[in-house]
Amino acid sequence: MREPIFGRFDPPRSSDHLLGPVQRLKTPMRHYRESEEVDVCIVGVGSAGGVLLQRLSRAGLRVVGIESGPFWDVERDWVSDEAGSHKLYWNDLRITAGANPITLGENNSGHGVGGGSVHWAAFAPRFHPSDFHIYELDGVGVDWPFRYDVIRPYYEMLEREMPVAGPARFPWGYPHSYPYGPHPSAGVGDVLIKGCTKLGIPVVAGGPVAILSGSYGDRQHCIYRGFCIQGCKVGAKQSTLYSHVPDAVACGAEIRDRSMAARVNLRPDGLVSGVTYFDAAGNERHQRCKLVVISGYAIETPRLLLNSASPGHEKGLANSSDTVGRYLMVQAGNVILGRFPQLIRLYKGPPAHALTEEFYETDPRRDFARGFAVQTVGPLPIAFAKQMMVAKGAWGWGLRKVMMDYNHWATLGLLGELLPWADNRVTIAEERDGHGLPVAKVTYGLKENDKKLIEFGKRKVMEIMSAAGAEEVVQEARYAHLIGGARMGDDPDTSVVDRFGCSHDIPNLFCCDGSILPTQGSANPGLTIQSLAARTANYIIAQSDRLSQGLRGLPEEPPIRHDLSPPGTYQRGIPRIPWPARQS
Amino acid sequence: MTSQNPAADHLLPVDPQSGSPLDPRRQPGYYPGFSTLDQRAFWDAATRQTVMDRVEQVPAIRFFDGGEAATMQAICNRILPQDDRDPERRIPVLNYLDNRLYSGMSDGYRYEDMPADGDAFRLGIQAIDEISVHLHAKRFTELEMAQQEEVLETIHDAHPPAGGNIWKRMPVDRFWLLLVQDIAAAYYAHPWSWDEIGFGGPAYPRGYVRLENGKAEPWEKDEQRYEWEPPPGARSGGYRPVGGGRPHHAPPGQSGTH
Ligand SMILES: Cc1cc2nc3c(=O)[nH]c(=O)nc-3n(C[C@H](O)[C@H](O)[C@H](O)COP(=O)(O)OP(=O)(O)OC[C@H]3O[C@@H](n4cnc5c(N)ncnc54)[C@H](O)[C@@H]3O)c2cc1C
Numbered sequence: 001m002r003e004p005i006f007g008r009f010d011p012p013r014s015s016d017h018l019l020g021p022v023q024r025l026k027t028p029m030r031h032y033r034e035s036e037e038v039d040v041c042i043v044g045v046g047s048a049g050g051v052l053l054q055r056l057s058r059a060g061l062r063v064v065g066i067e068s069g070p071f072w073d074v075e076r077d078w079v080s081d082e083a084g085s086h087k088l089y090w091n092d093l094r095i096t097a098g099a100n101p102i103t104l105g106e107n108n109s110g111h112g113v114g115g116g117s118v119h120w121a122a123f124a125p126r127f128h129p130s131d132f133h134i135y136e137l138d139g140v141g142v143d144w145p146f147r148y149d150v151i152r153p154y155y156e157m158l159e160r161e162m163p164v165a166g167p168a169r170f171p172w173g174y175p176h177s178y179p180y181g182p183h184p185s186a187g188v189g190d191v192l193i194k195g196c197t198k199l200g201i202p203v204v205a206g207g208p209v210a211i212l213s214g215s216y217g218d219r220q221h222c223i224y225r226g227f228c229i230q231g232c233k234v235g236a237k238q239s240t241l242y243s244h245v246p247d248a249v250a251c252g253a254e255i256r257d258r259s260m261a262a263r264v265n266l267r268p269d270g271l272v273s274g275v276t277y278f279d280a281a282g283n284e285r286h287q288r289c290k291l292v293v294i295s296g297y298a299i300e301t302p303r304l305l306l307n308s309a310s311p312g313h314e315k316g317l318a319n320s321s322d323t324v325g326r327y328l329m330v331q332a333g334n335v336i337l338g339r340f341p342q343l344i345r346l347y348k349g350p351p352a353h354a355l356t357e358e359f360y361e362t363d364p365r366r367d368f369a370r371g372f373a374v375q376t377v378g379p380l381p382i383a384f385a386k387q388m389m390v391a392k393g394a395w396g397w398g399l400r401k402v403m404m405d406y407n408h409w410a411t412l413g414l415l416g417e418l419l420p421w422a423d424n425r426v427t428i429a430e431e432r433d434g435h436g437l438p439v440a441k442v443t444y445g446l447k448e449n450d451k452k453l454i455e456f457g458k459r460k461v462m463e464i465m466s467a468a469g470a471e472e473v474v475q476e477a478r479y480a481h482l483i484g485g486a487r488m489g490d491d492p493d494t495s496v497v498d499r500f501g502c503s504h505d506i507p508n509l510f511c512c513d514g515s516i517l518p519t520q521g522s523a524n525p526g527l528t529i530q531s532l533a534a535r536t537a538n539y540i541i542a543q544s545d546r547l548s549q550g551l552r553g554l555p556e557e558p559p560i561r562h563d564l565s566p567p568g569t570y571q572r573g574i575p576r577i578p579w580p581a582r583q584s
Numbered sequence: 585m586t587s588q589n590p591a592a593d594h595l596l597p598v599d600p601q602s603g604s605p606l607d608p609r610r611q612p613g614y615y616p617g618f619s620t621l622d623q624r625a626f627w628d629a630a631t632r633q634t635v636m637d638r639v640e641q642v643p644a645i646r647f648f649d650g651g652e653a654a655t656m657q658a659i660c661n662r663i664l665p666q667d668d669r670d671p672e673r674r675i676p677v678l679n680y681l682d683n684r685l686y687s688g689m690s691d692g693y694r695y696e697d698m699p700a701d702g703d704a705f706r707l708g709i710q711a712i713d714e715i716s717v718h719l720h721a722k723r724f725t726e727l728e729m730a731q732q733e734e735v736l737e738t739i740h741d742a743h744p745p746a747g748g749n750i751w752k753r754m755p756v757d758r759f760w761l762l763l764v765q766d767i768a769a770a771y772y773a774h775p776w777s778w779d780e781i782g783f784g785g786p787a788y789p790r791g792y793v794r795l796e797n798g799k800a801e802p803w804e805k806d807e808q809r810y811e812w813e814p815p816p817g818a819r820s821g822g823y824r825p826v827g828g829g830r831p832h833h834a835p836p837g838q839s840g841t842h
């Protein structure tokens with residue numbers, strides 16, 4: 001067996017908390033007593049929770065994050081192995097039901113500090129300006145309580161904080177340019193580029209992805225090993241664990257990991273008083289606080305609200321409108337697989353590295369509203385075998401045979417907008433988890449527009465795959481990216497939280513994560529979720545005087561706070577092509 | 585790791601030209617000489633530990649009882665046949681599957697109309713025996729390879745001729761996906777399967793440098809194809825949709841990608 005020239009790569013013997021090979025967490029972490037009333041308690045330190053924790057603690061608020069999963073010591077806990085990465089997903093029981101039940105588990109949320117940003121593929125496109133008012137434009141879905149111009153500064157800020165690498169020229173939606181250079185293309189990206197170019201479809205490669213194309217602070221650049229969905233041990237792919245949590249801890253935030261929030265408690269005057277949770281040893285504990293933000297993901301946020309039902313809130317907290325859990329959405333995530341005569345080796349490079357949004361907007365020539373994107377994906381062997389089981393019906397000798405051709409296949413993902421419907425929802429099931437808490441039941445079914453969009457989109461991607469030279473093209477149906485369930489809006493009768501994430505019913509209870517998105521276009525939601533978290537944090541900071549007195553915050557857009565970005569990220573990186581600002 | 589059915593051990597893939605059986609190999613597939621395990625000194629310590637434990641510490645059978653284990657082994661032998669592998673190089677998929685069920689490792693969800701995973705497997709084994717008896721008046725383990733495949737094919741096609749009571753408690757198409765994906769996941773988690781299909785395996789901290797045009801890293805191997813066909817009489821060699829292509833909504837994909 002050959003040995004590396006500089007010896008084997010073993011983690012240092014020190015007891016430092018390692019985030020990637022170089023980054024270290026500053027310890028010891030601040031610790032608050034439970035009897036102490038902290039300013040903010042955040043449930044779930046995931047994509048949104050990590051950003052919130054960082055902003056609020058940097059602004060000087062006393063913040064505790066309660067996270068059900070572990071605070072990863074990355075170098076020791078994570079592996080460069082598909083089966084060994086199972087622990088990164090939410091593996092507690094959930095029930096899935098409905099006409100088109102969605103596959104959960106590794107297909108949706110994370111578990112542990114960083115949450116879903118630990119295992120996301122890190123595609124980081126922005127939503128288009130049209131996404132914020134699809135009811136006005138197309139008569140479908142619902143309009144957001146604000147428009148693109150409100151979120152744009154946050155997109156620009158988060159793109160530097162993550163940071164996002166991408167093309168110099170991103171032509172779709174609100175055209176923009178990325179300050180960090182694109183990644184080299186890999187096998188699957190080449191297929192997408194070739195297929196699109198043959199058909200005259202514009203395409204970009206090398207991003208936008210929240211993956212470092214050069215080293216950045218104490219984080220290393222990408223080494224193109226393709227294990228993004230298994231958690232990036234390198235530290236190149238953004239997760240809030242790398243980009244925001246270290247600054248939060250340095251600013252005095254406390255994270256209680258392996259702690260499962262059971263319910264949000266109320267004071268006699270109807271305001272929130274704190275959170276009851278089970279600690280790592282299974283003991284029931286209570287943290288008092290002035291304000292609670294629930295950032296538990298589109299399934300767990302509604303579950304916690306529903307499980308917190310109490311006298312006066314029999315249907316669950318913040319649920320006077322009976323909207324909690326409703327309008328749950330996914331995106332069409334069909335995987336299209338093409339076999340090529342030549343070798344592709346799809347496992348190299350980040351799975352996310354090229355896309356086209358040419359079909360994103362409503363096209364009057366099509367018989368459905370809204371549209372879709374086409375993106376690269378890079379299944380490792382187990383995921384690929386499961387795809388072949390569905391897409392080709394493979395088993396037995398047929399499965400062995402097609403798997404031997406793994407390196408001849410390329411895989412593209414459809415990412416299509418599916419609309420919000422009241423009966424697609426999270427409810428509480430009869431089953432209970434290990435703590436005795438009722439688990440979530442997710443009911444999902446497609447409607448007419450959804451089905452037409454999927455049919456058209458999947459055919460288009462198959463056409464691209466064939467144009468790229470595939471000799472055989474198959475596909476599987478799939479759904480990606482759960483959002484909704486606690487949607488925001490101006491009308492308290494049809495939404496759970498207001499435009500800032502504050503629940504309509506209780507002024508010191510906020511929700512902030514994917515669950516508050518009213519719709520999600522055909523862009524992966526992660527950048528938008530983190531951007532909205534920065535904005536909600538700004539709002540809580542701006543209104544902290546009122547909020548801490550139990551008063552509802554004023555409906556004023558908070559000031560942009562560049563000073564609250566993690567140190568050294570503000571204005572770093574210069575966009576290569578300044579675009580003339582276009583009408584949004 | 586030998587089959588319960590002595591006949592099945594002789595069912596080797598064949599050379600399509602001559603029709604003669606291909607001898608079992610230490611490493612089937614088109615990348616002879618490629619060994620991910622040989623690269624383990626280049627992996628990080630945590631990954632090395634996880635993968636070496638998988639190879640060296642094969643868990644004992646603890647979830648299935650003796651009879652169930654025998655039937656399940658025979659099922660594994662057909663869902664993921666390994667007759668083309670040298671006996672000492674067969675991947676103990678049943679042990680990994682059993683370990684998952686024994687330790688209650690869940691995938692994080694259950695279909696509303698499905699029992700818990702462990703119960704689903706127990707019921708499935710029972711149903712498979714009922715179909716075997718219905719079609720051939722013998723238990724699954726006593727059938728010939730082609731008969732065993734015939735039984736499993738009825739489940740793949742969502743058209744089982746027996747076991748009605750069980751299928752009332754568990755939709756047949758969902759059981760099929762659970763069965764195949766669990767067995768496939770056990771097989772393709774093993775480094776010997778990576779060598780077979782030419783997957784580079786763990787790649788941290790080294791990474792890849794030759795990203796395009798299917799090029800091999802210096803430590804990978806180029807493809808050397810040979811032609812082979814499934815053993816004569818095998819029914820699993822062709823491809824047809826799960827559910828038999830009858831009007832039936834296609835099952836959704838089961839893994840996370842983007
Ligand atoms: C395979 C895969 C690939 C993806 N790729 C992309 C991509 O390329 N681009 C993109 O934009 N998005 C992608 N996503 C989606 C993205 O990961 C999610 O949309 C995003 O992480 C959701 O953020 P969140 O803040 O809503 O929830 P999460 O990030 O999941 O955070 C929720 C956190 O809350 C914790 N929690 C929940 N309930 C409790 C409780 N009761 N008590 C304590 N803690 C609790 C959880 O443990 C978790 O850490 C992908 C998803 C998957 C599954």
Ligand code: SF4
Nearest residue numbers: 222223225226228232
């Ligand atoms: S491909 Fe790059 S970003 Fe993805 S896991 Fe590997 S090093 Fe990290």
